[in-house]
Amino acid sequence: MPGPSQLDDPLNASIAWSRYWRLMRWMSLLTLLCVIVALGILFYLHGLVSIHMYIAAAGGVAFALLLTSALMGLVFMSSGTGHDECIDDPVSSSLTPDE
Numbered sequence: 001m002p003g004p005s006q007l008d009d010p011l012n013a014s015i016a017w018s019r020y021w022r023l024m025r026w027m028s029l030l031t032l033l034c035v036i037v038a039l040g041i042l043f044y045l046h047g048l049v050s051i052h053m054y055i056a057a058a059g060g061v062a063f064a065l066l067l068t069s070a071l072m073g074l075v076f077m078s079s080g081t082g083h084d085e086c087i088d089d090p091v092s093s094s095l096t097p098d099e
Contacts, residue, residue, distance in 0.1 A: 016081045020073050027069035035061050
């Protein structure tokens with residue numbers, strides 16, 4: 001039977017989610033900076049080419065960085081709140097050798 005998670009408590013959950021969204025705001029600013037730098041490098045290397053290349057490059061860089069930030073933020077939140085330790089894992093106990 002899995003134990004209670006710290007995220008079940010509304011106070012702990014609100015603190016954890018506020019930390020997550022603060023991290024996402026910072027990562028959004030960093031993503032914007034990275035998109036500007038990437039577009040600047042593309043313009044420096046290739047000059048003025050099709051606008052579609054710049055839109056695709058900006059979208060690709062932004063999507064990759066924001067998706068990575070969101071998923072890693074959820075991993076950090078899950079680990080930091082003890083949510084990972086409260087699961088019931090029957091497989092790991094069956095794989096360990098009996099002592």
